[in-house]
Amino acid sequence: MEQFAAGKILRSRYRLDRILGRGSMGLVWQGTDVYLERPVAVKTVAADLLALPDWRHTALARFEREAKAAARLDHANITTVYDAAVTEDVCCLVMQLVDGTTLDNLIDGADDGRLPVSAAVSVAAQLCSGLSAAHASGLVHRDLKPQNVMIRTSGLVKILDFGLVKVLSDTDPRLTMTGETLGNVAYASPELLVGEKPLDGRSDLYAVGCLLHHMLTGHRPFHSERPAQLVTQHLTASPPRVADYGVDAPAALQDLLHALLAKRPEDRPSDAVEVYAALAPYLPGPDPALVMRRMPPEDPRRPFLVPQGPIVPR
Numbered sequence: 001m002e003q004f005a006a007g008k009i010l011r012s013r014y015r016l017d018r019i020l021g022r023g024s025m026g027l028v029w030q031g032t033d034v035y036l037e038r039p040v041a042v043k044t045v046a047a048d049l050l051a052l053p054d055w056r057h058t059a060l061a062r063f064e065r066e067a068k069a070a071a072r073l074d075h076a077n078i079t080t081v082y083d084a085a086v087t088e089d090v091c092c093l094v095m096q097l098v099d100g101t102t103l104d105n106l107i108d109g110a111d112d113g114r115l116p117v118s119a120a121v122s123v124a125a126q127l128c129s130g131l132s133a134a135h136a137s138g139l140v141h142r143d144l145k146p147q148n149v150m151i152r153t154s155g156l157v158k159i160l161d162f163g164l165v166k167v168l169s170d171t172d173p174r175l176t177m178t179g180e181t182l183g184n185v186a187y188a189s190p191e192l193l194v195g196e197k198p199l200d201g202r203s204d205l206y207a208v209g210c211l212l213h214h215m216l217t218g219h220r221p222f223h224s225e226r227p228a229q230l231v232t233q234h235l236t237a238s239p240p241r242v243a244d245y246g247v248d249a250p251a252a253l254q255d256l257l258h259a260l261l262a263k264r265p266e267d268r269p270s271d272a273v274e275v276y277a278a279l280a281p282y283l284p285g286p287d288p289a290l291v292m293r294r295m296p297p298e299d300p301r302r303p304f305l306v307p308q309g310p311i312v313p314r
Contacts, residue, residue: 004044009034011085014042014094021147030097033082040082041098043161045091060086067093069139070162077130079150079158098158101298103211104146113218115300117249118284120215122300123149125279126157127208132272134162135201142199144207145187146214154311155295155302185230186220187211190263193231202265205275209260209268217245221261235263253282 004027009015014031020041021028026049031042045063064086070093071081083094103123107113115123127149134141139162141148150158185193189206192199213221221240222233239261242249256278262268269275284301291309295302302309 003047004029010042010044010090010092011083014040014083014092016042016044031094033094039097041079041095043093043095050089050091060091063091066139069137073133073137073139073162075130075133077126077157077159078134078162079160081162095160096158098150098152098160100150100152100154100158102147103149103151103215106151106298106300107146107215107218110218114247115215117216117253117282119300120212121253121279121282122155122284122304123151123157123215124208124212125276125283126300126303127159127211128205128272128276128279130157130159131201131204131208132276134159135204135272140199140201141204141207142192143184143188144204144211145184146211149211151298151300153297155299155305157300185227185234186222188231188234189265190235191265193234200265201271202268205260205268205272206262206265208272208275209257212257212260213239213242216242216247216249216257219245250282253279 004016006016006018013033013035015034016029016031018030019027020030026043026045029042029044031040032038033040064084067081067084067086071084073081079098080096081093082096085092107115127144131141141159141162143161144159148160150160152158187207187210189199189203192203210221213219222230222237224230224233239258242254242257256269256275259268260275269278283304285304286307287305290306295305
């Protein structure tokens with residue numbers, strides 16, 4: 001089976017430069033498209049997974065179908081897919097390399113790990129905008145978490161890993177406890193955790209609720225060092241309200257968050273468009289005075305404060 005290492009060139013075009021992240025399914029690399037001379041992100045699937053008999057038949061076909069579907073998504077809040085390889089020896093996805101920082105880094109750098117309401121709502125609204133396009137195309141992300149949300153230096157939110165996650169979990173819709181990190185389980189919907197099938201976009205909306213709670217309070221809705229206990233909490237425990245953490249948020253926004261974290265999909269908002277509309281009143285209003293002023297790096301409010309505005313040089 002194909003092994004990956006820095007310096008290796010895939011498809012006679014994409015050079016793997018350095019590892020950006022690791023997961024139970026494989027690696028994410030910073031790479032270079034040597035033909036177009038531009039940076040790319042390359043997600044490679046672990047060779048031992050490709051060695052499994054099921055991968056040689058059903059799962060590879062699923063990956064190819066979903067990679068093509070993800071490549072058709074054309075939305076500002078979704079990372080662009082450039083290329084894919086699906087063979088018996090190598091399975092990889094080549095994507096836009098996003099400049100900026102991940103949402104977990106943004107939260108870690110905030111005071112007490114809390115973002116202002118306008119910033120948290122800006123992130124959540126942009127997530128819903130991207131999810132609306134994905135759900136309309138029949139894709140459910142299944143693994144929204146701070147590490148899969150990138151904030152560009154312009155403030156634009158980018159959702160990472162569309163397509164690949166869905167396929168890798170398609171043979172069993174549950175998040176398996178073996179090899180899963182706390183991060184995977186911390187934002188997963190109850191129906192995903194118990195293996196309900198089929199999932200729909202409301203599973204991702206539950207994750208948006210978990211992320212919004214985390215951004216506002218500095219804490220995930222549920223806490224445990226053991227994934228199995230986290231699963232139990234998602235299935236049975238009532239989430240705390242942000243007011244319990246001393247967060248001053250509008251009552252209607254707290255009610256929306258409570259609805260997003262409902263245990264049953266039918267008790268949540270129906271789709272991402274409905275959630276975006278509910279978040280809209282709390283988005284920061286455009287401010288023309290900011291057009292020529294430099295804003296803090298990775299400020300998630302910028303696309304709303306300066307719509308389509310230029311990036312002020314450093």
